[in-house]
Amino acid sequence: MDALPPPAALTRTTCPYCGVGCGVLAAPDGRVVGDPEHPANRGRLCSKGTALGETLDLPGRLLHPEVRGKRASWDAALDAVAEGLRRAQSELGRDGVALYVSGQLLTEDYYAANKLAKGFLGTGNIDSNSRLCMASAVAAHRRAFGEDVVPGVYEDLEEADLVVLVGSNLAWCHPVLFQRIAQARALRPSLRLVIIDPRRTPSVEGADLHLAIRPGSDVALFNALLAHLDAGGHADAAFVEAHTRGLDRALAAARADAANAAERTGLDPADLDAFLDLFAGTPRVVTLWSQGINQSETGTDGANAIINAHLLTGRIGKPGAGPFSVTGQPNAMGGREVGALANILAGHLDWAVPGEAEIVRAHWNAPNLAAGPGLKAVELFQAVSAGRVGALWVMATNPAVSLPDGEAAREALARAPFLVVSDCMANTDTMAHAHVRLPALGWAEKSGTVTNSERVISRQRGFLRAPGEARPDWWIVAGVAARLGWGADFAWDGPAAIFREHAALTGLGNRGRRAFDISGLAGMTDADYEAMAPTRWPVPAAGPAPARFFADGAFPAGRARFVAVSQADQPADDGRLTLLTGRLRDQWHTMTRTGGVPRLMAHAPEPVLAVHPADAAGIEDGALARITGHGGAGAVLRLRHDTGQRRGTAFAPMHWTAQAAPAARVNGTVPPVFDPVSGQPALKSARVALSAFSPAWHGFLLARRDLGPGIADWAAVALAGEGLWRHELAGKEAPAEAFARLLALLPAEGADWARLEDPSAGLHRGVLLREGRAEAVLFVGPHHRLPARDWLAAVLAGDGAAPLGALLAGRAADGPPPSPTLCVCHGISQAAVRGAVRGGACSVAAVGEATRAGTGCGSCRPEIAALLAAEMAPA
Template sequence: MTGVRTTCAYCGVGCGVIATPQADGGVDIKGDPNHPANYGRLCAKGTNLGETLSTVDRLLHPMINGVQSDWDSATTLMAEKFQTSIREHGPDSVAFYVSGQLLTEDYYVANKLMKGFIGSANIDTNSRLCMASSVVGHKRAFGTDTVPGTYEDLENADLIVLVGSNLAWCHPVLHQRILAAKETRGTQIINIDPRRTATSDLVDMHLGIKSGGDVALFNGLLNAIVDAGAVDQDYVDQHVNGCDAALSAARETSLDQLLNLTGLNSDQLDAFYAAWIENKRVVTIYSQGVNQASDGSDKVNAIINCHLATGRVGRVGMGPFSVTGQPNAMGGREVGGLSNMLAAHLDIENPIHREKVADFWNAPTLPTQAGLKAVDLFDACASGQIKALWIMCTNPAVSMPRANDVAAAIKNVDFVAVSDIIAKTDTTKLADVLLPATGWGEKDGTVTNSERRISRQRGFLPAPMDAKHDWQIICDVATKMGWGHAFAFKTPSDIFAEWAAMTQLSRDAGKDLDISAFSMMNDAEYDALQPVQWPIKSDHSDTRFFANGGFYTSDGRANMLGIRPQSTPQIANTKYPFTLNTGRVRDHWHTMTRSAKSPTLSAHMGEPYCEIHPIDANALHIKPASLVCVESPHGSVILRALITDRVQQGQVFAPLHWTSLWASKARIDTLVPSLCDPYSGQPELKRAAVNIRPFAANWFAFAVCVDEPQPSTPYWAKAQTKSGWRVEMAAKGAPLDFITFAKSELGLSDEEPVVYEDKNTGQYRAAFMRDGRVVATIFAANEPVALSRTFVVNAMNSGADHNLLAGIGGADQPDQGAIVCTCFNVGANKLATLVQSGKASSIAQIGDAVLAGTNCGSCRPELAAIIHRHAPKIAAE
């Protein structure tokens, strides 16, 4: 079959993918060499999309109160519940919580239904958690939510500054693009992050800023710009307001305060400021470390202030650049998916804008004020204000701050509907009605990436069983609520054409968003749509914004803002003395509903963990690979200790992905308070005050099995492998009957074990046979089990039983360690040995020897770190 050109389902880079279904039912995935976001590159997540397409755990039928139903019954019930709630309690008793993983067409009809016909603005999105502060910063500075630059600027910059962005793991293809620029044209890269990450390993300068110190740092930069005479006075005079006020606010922070707030020394500050000032082509890339903060909007404007003062915006190789976390966070912003905006970048508080939108939709009513933002929305669920809730394509019982409280709030709502592709999530189990949606590979529509580029997602698989597209489900419910005339869409191209026509309102209002050239597009033209940046220009000229002014404010001038650092940036206290930082791992995604289906991706990080500085670990008597309990006022989790100086003393880091489906107690956002930015409503997910203590376990086990395990120990974490599952377990005491316990936990029945027991050391090992094949192996001890997990998993995958109970291969099968390169299954020990031998002293030589780093390239930063740590030392002469 001919390959289908589509767009990746993961981050906001928006990579082009060529998906080719195979005769054996699999799907071959390759990067699209013609797509301008990635030019054929893919990261590990994109490369392994084919492993995530099984329907084993899919929601395949509508469900009402846990019983299989049909579409007519489910949508009729939903319409009745929504109508009853509106009639008895008003439109604001209804809420939608949607997702940056919806396609633009889905987002558009959801927004149209809620704001235009239900008449409430209570539609918010998980994008509130990742880029709402950027929206505020852009609107305050530029007059509208405009990303000024393009990805090409990354390859034309002389200096790239990464702020709060682990680009190497979270946006690997963009990271590869800037590394290519570094190699070919000498682009300097500076990384600003409290934690030393994979991104830090390939940069020219890493600034280990104190958590919360970004405003002070960039105010200091603004001062340095002025002191060095680097202000572009012509640009400021012609195009910028507020420069004096911004500088006056920045001057209020003394040097001593700046050093204290940032945690940096004078030499570091001088080096950073000099590099920024001396290299005119500067791009400042920022992500969640900036946005996910109670002063996130101010951080954004502190960055933008520096670019406006120097006129470094909208020109080749220059500008502030917000990179989004989700594949369609930008598309959701365009169609008004946030509760405080209208579609086409129009303002909900503006009566003229509301009238224009109401007329365009022929809508009966439009809300006159912003609706509830995400945190407030779920607080309203808890208080009983929200009577009917529809959650689409997201898992807030895991991803929201105070996640335990959010789960309780959802449970408190009178009627809850959830549209999802997965049958069992922490959120679906709270629903009255479950609606089976199509997923990536089945859906048709568009997404917009971080550089304003619209790309097509094209279906290449049939919808399984009763699954429907999200836009169809929304339109069905709207029709049963009496508004079928406004939702009579037959295809995604019908929706896209209406949406494109609506952007004429943006142009008429003097705004930036215009794709009205596509308003007459038919199905064939839509199907053939090539990746395109807005605004759509007939002459295909430069799509950057603001090089020559032209801002979308009332006077056409940009605004620099007087920004001041928070007066109390530190959040740790005597009871909770550590600051928790949260984030992603390289090969997993959000709450793992997609990525955990890939055995290849789980091979990189198969267990939740907590990074702790060695000094802190020693003081708390925490040993490497032991378990720790991390607690906040809102919840607690149990994680594997990873002792490393990559985190600063007094800080810890934990990834956000694990849910109750994949670990016993690892929902990280249960720890995070709901402290929000007062302007954007974005919660501070990157900082929480926590306490840490050893988890009192004295019995540990590791198992690999063919059937899915059902562990019940106080601590467990499981992951898929090529041939089944792996699971880590721990408890406060050994089971009374080891074999009975193992059979229960690993889903076994009559299988006979081969057992090894050493009562002196407390070690137990057992392999269980079925039809002449080992179907489960378990290793237990009184301390964390030391064995080659990679060897055991690979042996089970291949069916090789030799040395299995030994837990380690023979001389011809050395322990290659944790997997670093998932594309070619190359482990850390194997790579370290290769480097130590002197046979490879560069990433290219590693690639020549073992192929690592030669495919998707996601592991290249880790390869660089291994080279740095293990390269033979040359004695000084």
């Protein structure tokens, strides 16, 4: 990469992906690097972050407002939104409208949307897609502490003597945090790492202990830990006596689960005992959890079981010790702060606390304030489907893909009498149903703040001009409010004014009772706001701000509460698999950004279902397989045998959409079950049946244009290079018929199809040649065992020059077999890494020196370690 401009020409902003909240430096030409001065990442970025510059000019942006499918002016579009909201409330009452917002919004956007919904429309029906990611952690914090407060900071992960990752594939989902832990372990080998996860994920490589727990049995495990800590005399009696309540009931429940914990968790008793002893004997412990806990029917109980163990031992709020929930989205925390969840008010205020609703009402001058909580995500969409919500406004999210009971969610969107969608992309699964489409600013264009998982508020600063007529989300909300008669209450001149209003609210009536207090920032000028450095809350207007919460007690509820929780009965074994859904290393949510970057698609270019070979029902590795779940809904994915998958489970990524692989959308198989306390959907406990999917033909097409997924009964489409699209295909018709039909989709004007066919065997291959260079290749056969695509894709992504025989064979005649990409930063294949190991590289660092693999963002280092172990193991 060429040298970046001098610092004065760079924009200091924040990455838009996970909740780590990494700082980035952006050049005017769109190049992006990590910000070495940001406390979250200190210059590091993951694979997605390093590719941010490649997402800035993606096709498919929504550039103009549209009403009922036709381009409209902003005035006409905002008029239509206001009239749709007004009409729905006239027909159905206050709660006849709803907003569904997103952790992709900036805090100022979130604040404006929540103020409109709860303060002026007078409905609690505003919820965030963060309900799907961290609502159970929020509920657990509120039950235990009296307020939603994360007591830990990232430095604790480096200062701990034991880090326990629970339901968190940190190496892939929060890679920069994982790299910070890895570096700390390299400098201080005594730092131990335990992974609690049904899957042997990349995070497990190099861990001291892996507990492949039965899905959904986390409460039993941490109850066993609580009982063990108490029985062994590891309680901090002084802390418990002075600062907590409820221990006796929590211990009684814990002892009942501890009696048969190994059986309930499915763990080897020796491994269970090793974990209990390690936790008990290590004073500085951080227990970090994520979606494996939260996305459960008992997610809140699981989080409280973790917190209980830390309260009992006083391991909270101290350097290197505490329970630590990490969020999935860049501004999930900001949404919590401004009340953009249906059950809370702005500023951590609460309807249930006398006088707090009045504080919000007065601050907003909002006589129409919602009387109480509204509908949470799953129930909200059920209400839309049932006709109880007449107008729905979706902002910066894609619920048609992400919600459980996916087909019902899509049906609700289709049946909504009035649907508004604000987004930066024109063609999402959700946008397809919209009556009004509003073009919002994208990451590189908008300005505001976000709050990461350690409570650090960072500025996001735009560095590109707004494309077309795109506008900030807060500006859109304010425009609708003005048309409904509330213009004076939304008359902000920019995000700084919104932030000041938000900050001022956090200090009202507080007097130290609420931990979230940033009233000390309420007096910032616009210039102060523009220059704002990363700032961890609290920042009260008066008095000291603690660096860490709760080491000396001072819980918002007065005393922390031990919550008595009991392990729910596990479903009986009925021969089906428990489906675990989650993220891939290089992808983000529904791939509207990352799916447009070829190197981010290289690591996992098609939807895959991982199962243990013993659970594969005789289906061959690499074949297509069907899972059938809730209500008979199914999905078809490429099967991968994975001995690291716990028996009785399957794993599938949640990213694939109808735009790329309509038959591989897995959330349709997930029932609309949710945690009764938090309302968070149970996205990791669906029961699915596995069966073979047996089409008449399999194939792939590499072409210089996207032909879409509708060209075959089963298809998955992904970028394979600059201007090159990979189509994985299968269908019911005869192979010869499929081959002929697909050839016709690419007219050979000025070009010729060179073919190699054996109709009796069902084998058909074609290369579209123009002036001797390949324009496209099409392979069709009766089974899935076709040549690897990587070499062909590399040829077509280049100049298309290669011998015809090699093209029809699918590999270079004198080269090594094609191999999948492992390191996307430098384009290094698995074969290259294996070659380096066989050539004498005996460590991850040595592999990096030989190949450059793992020397970029570092996200692939666990996989390199796994290959090293496999290659160096005795035959």
